[in-house]
Amino acid sequence: MAKKVTIGIIGAGRIGKIHADNLLRLPQVQITAVSDLFAGPELIEWASERGIAKVTKDSSDIINDPSIDAIFICSSTDTHVPLIKEAAKAGKHVFCEKPLSMDIGRTEEAVQAAEEAGIKLQIGFNRRFDHNFKRVREHVLIGSVGTPHIVKITSRDPNPPHEDYIRVSGGIFMDMMIHDFDMARYLTGSEVTEVYAQGGVLIDPVFGKYGDVDTAIVTLRFENGALGVIDNSRQAAYGYDQRVEVFGSKGSVAAGNDHPNTTEVxxxxxxxxxxxxxxxxxxxxxxxxDETRQFIACLADGQPLPVTGEDGVKAEMIALAAKLSHQLGRPIKLSEAAQLKREAEGMESHV
Amino acid sequence: MAKKVTIGIIGAGRIGKIHADNLLRLPQVQITAVSDLFAGPELIEWASERGIAKVTKDSSDIINDPSIDAIFICSSTDTHVPLIKEAAKAGKHVFCEKPLSMDIGRTEEAVQAAEEAGIKLQIGFNRRFDHNFKRVREHVLIGSVGTPHIVKITSRDPNPPHEDYIRVSGGIFMDMMIHDFDMARYLTGSEVTEVYAQGGVLIDPVFGKYGDVDTAIVTLRFENGALGVIDNSRQAAYGYDQRVEVFGSKGSVAAGNDHPNTTEVxxxxxxxxxxxxxxxxxxxxxxxxDETRQFIACLADGQPLPVTGEDGVKAEMIALAAKLSHQLGRPIKLSEAAQLKREAEGMESHV
Amino acid sequence: MAKKVTIGIIGAGRIGKIHADNLLRLPQVQITAVSDLFAGPELIEWASERGIAKVTKDSSDIINDPSIDAIFICSSTDTHVPLIKEAAKAGKHVFCEKPLSMDIGRTEEAVQAAEEAGIKLQIGFNRRFDHNFKRVREHVLIGSVGTPHIVKITSRDPNPPHEDYIRVSGGIFMDMMIHDFDMARYLTGSEVTEVYAQGGVLIDPVFGKYGDVDTAIVTLRFENGALGVIDNSRQAAYGYDQRVEVFGSKGSVAAGNDHPNTTEVxxxxxxxxxxxxxxxxxxxxxxxxDETRQFIACLADGQPLPVTGEDGVKAEMIALAAKLSHQLGRPIKLSEAAQLKREAEGMESHV
Amino acid sequence: MAKKVTIGIIGAGRIGKIHADNLLRLPQVQITAVSDLFAGPELIEWASERGIAKVTKDSSDIINDPSIDAIFICSSTDTHVPLIKEAAKAGKHVFCEKPLSMDIGRTEEAVQAAEEAGIKLQIGFNRRFDHNFKRVREHVLIGSVGTPHIVKITSRDPNPPHEDYIRVSGGIFMDMMIHDFDMARYLTGSEVTEVYAQGGVLIDPVFGKYGDVDTAIVTLRFENGALGVIDNSRQAAYGYDQRVEVFGSKGSVAAGNDHPNTTEVxxxxxxxxxxxxxxxxxxxxxxxxDETRQFIACLADGQPLPVTGEDGVKAEMIALAAKLSHQLGRPIKLSEAAQLKREAEGMESHV
Structure with missing residues (x-):
């Protein structure tokens, strides 16, 4: 068997624990340490059941542990950039949850730090690994639909998050639709050049309280001329609604929802x-x-990662453009980026 | 435009009127007469609205009308055989509703009379013209499923008929499943050689009162080695259930139900x-x-009919075998036919 | 039976002939005259086969025929407004194909003329009568989806029209998407207040030659706060793609395409x-x-029409706003209407 | 956490290894030993990777290991009965793959031995735990379909097994359709009283060489009056076909196949x-x-097992009746059981 990859987990919330359990299914992986600001007896027991030796409140204990090859950053968004920089300095590979930050400038710094240090940095755009969307992408790649003309993405959550989350989420475009912006780039293999965002507070006034919306439609224009549209809702009564369609010169490929069973009455x-x-x-x-499996496999064989830091930057840029479009009530070109960043910084500093 | 085909309708019940209205959509058809045992003012008005000149109680008025080219026999089953014989004698082509009779011997006489007289005789196996089943048949013919191995037919009515109908229906195999026996022959292009019938009175005891069943499963063996199964129910709460599947060496072709719309909530x-x-x-x-359109077209161009008297005989033979199988509790070979007929005659005479 | 409604058809192209044949299925309808600029022997034979007595090149012969109750206007778009005005003056009810004109001002004049004359004016938004979309509308009305939040409409043609048609079509928004604008109003029962249109020439450069696009996405904002999106393509390799979805507080209702059969291999x-x-x-x-059936029924019983001249005006207003949005590259409010009209007039006069 | 359940695996072929890996996902399970007639270095490495301490060729080493609570019997069918008896004597609980044997008499002895020893014995009818079929069963139980009238089961393999397997498989009814016989009992909650089997050699003559068939249709009659039909094929070009339907007085519940994704082109x-x-x-x-999870859970909390030895006997009885029906060409009543067994023994001794 190949040599073991040793992993440390930073942030032991729900998603950190899921990544840990998924990693433990891989024979070549060993998790040796986990850190969490609120580490306590519960986490110690959880770690012990999984043979994870070290439990700490201090993420530096993990980043500076010479026996660790790679780090999973599953802590809150505001910690992502400093942790990536620290990990880059320590020469650890990083898997980081999205988004890298709410500030494009800082996100770019983190990605640059990773590049300069020569570490691998994968972003947690998990939907690229979904069986349905992978199959759609395959069909686009093998030409089943010809040249893409229209991309449509529907993404609706079953329930809105708690107000505590809404307050710090960064808004629907940065928190929720960012997945769809990445999906749009992934499915078409083309860059977004312009966005126009429409939103409304239709589900719960609490979103409006924080300048956010709960329902949004964003249209996209791609470098290759294709058009796109994404619709998001924070509350679909019938559950999670995750569908995509790519329509092109030779036809269309579409993926519907997954259901718990095929039974019909x-x-x-x-x-x-x-x-x-x-x-x-x-x-x-x-x-x-699958995303953790591929991350580990790429570390082992030196292949390029399936989702890079650059992908993180690009999706954030689109999210930022969408946010600005919604605020300004007009289409925004991605080429206004430098300006966007400055405006964004100005905006962020007042929020 | 081609010369007109002149039609007379015998039997102006529901199906007779439907055939009449469908025929009137065809530019080359003229209906000049309609007969019904209970012809009265209502029928006279109905005929007048459609420009049908003659309304009579006597079917002979129609059969012996020299201006009439073809006759639609839509009267009760017991009249089919004598009317076909009479029409054959008069040299009229015939479209006759199924079954030709409850008695194979008499059915064969009618078919023979038609053949000897050189008239065309089409049986009303309307399901052969259904858009779904036609497409299944096309796929079988072009080899999409390879050699057929298994044929499955589901046929369930939304509601049981009235007791008055049950009493004279001839039983589920002759009255209802006969359509499916014809479908089995149509889809496979092969003859049935053996049947085994299972039935039960599960919906309404009234069926048992007349020695009939309301639920039945019949298995079939075909000349080419394929196997088949048909299930019938007199009552499906969700409406008319009409599905078929042909499974073979290269795959399967299946047709589901038609729905009034594609809308999903x-x-x-x-x-x-x-x-x-x-x-x-x-x-x-x-x-x-479509079945009337094709009948008229075949009269016009002399092409063979899509459903022949022989098809009527074959389906009745299978129905009779199924009925006997159910009564005797054993599989019945179609090659026991001569014997079957005699037994059947003996049975019929006691019913 | 109710008294006959006497109809004259103006314009005997494809759609005029379809309406005629559909009208002839209705027992209470009599078509007595048909006019066409290019009336010739072919049309005379067509009319004769249907018992239509008068064939003329002059539409005034029809409008001024005192025996005629209602007129179907199926001639080219530029004739709609003058013919409606003339019919209004003559007191004839009118069924007119969409759009009424390419000029909102003239369209409004026609609708006003009809109102002042007290004639009934139905616009040919046939899709409101589609079995799928009607069912979606019913579900919205009975509250199956709660308050509508998002409306999505997909509408793609199998093949682009001929260049001759493209040149005079009025562009994708007025010619093709106008049906979808009407559908958006119909499904939600709410008025559109703002649109943003994106388009591209992705199928054939000929569209660009006339300042038109062949692929478009338009987002909508409704009076009741809901958002909407429509996508159009002039060429779907797999045929006609006509789907809608209304998503709301209690769930979603969606209608898919119709297929020629349910058969699967x-x-x-x-x-x-x-x-x-x-x-x-x-x-x-x-x-x-169904649309002709309902038009005739409303004439007979005096009930309000299912699609009014006002519906024609509203859909054209949205189409105009979409066209302007595409030209100006910014969202357009429908409340900019007066200004829009003037701008539109200015624009039209230069095209 | 609950106390550990210690497991020994007998038979380390494909299914034995799958059960082992599934068991190792359960925190309360410890596998301490594995036996296989052909145990060698490969198995030792496999065991070592999973922390299974003991690897042996002798199943008695496992059965007589006092530290072991329960045994998974995954060896060849002919060993099932002696191993169950031995395990019963040793007081170990048993999970055994189907069928228990090819001989009803011996199967009953094994089940009786388990009962007398008070050990729990679960049979590997895994399909009862399928997400689709469980949902069908739930709907039957809550009355969604009313009283069951018709049960239909389709079960087709993607490829026929190797001749070596066919020779010793026990035939399609005992080897393959036995799963469907169990499914029929599970879905209806009613016992089968009569079967009629039809079969053919349509795929490969090798089946005929061993007196077996590769395609079969079996009809069933249930104690509660319902009817059923199962169709089996050893080769479906499109893959594994596993569907069921239960039709009853209030409607129908049906489960279709699972697909790897929802993507459509x-x-x-x-x-x-x-x-x-x-x-x-x-x-x-x-x-x-899920079947191993439930087995372990029942051991822990003393609840009744979801599939009992009695279920194994019942399914074998139906399989035997089907085999006899096919051989004798007539329906067979399950109440002919005593006689069946004797006949079967006579038959087995000549095969």
Missing amino acids: SSAEGVTRDKPLHFFLERYNEAYI | SSAEGVTRDKPLHFFLERYNEAYI | SSAEGVTRDKPLHFFLERYNEAYI | SSAEGVTRDKPLHFFLERYNEAYI
């Missing part, structure tokens, strides 16, 4: 099946497993 | 669509139109 | 079914029948 | 999706996990 009232899988843990379960 | 309770089209008038509307 | 290559119905004549066949 | 050729999951390892992956 036909009665005097109609024909009914169970609603889609409830939320991202159910829908993207295999995708989470 | 996704809610907290699940994903729901409207149930299938309610009954045969909705489902086979286009098929009824 | 499963083979070593995958599971395949036939592509959707090819184009509008196939898909909206029943809808065309 | 629409092109000029039609609409295509990927074929179903290839075979049982893919389709029943989660079901295998």
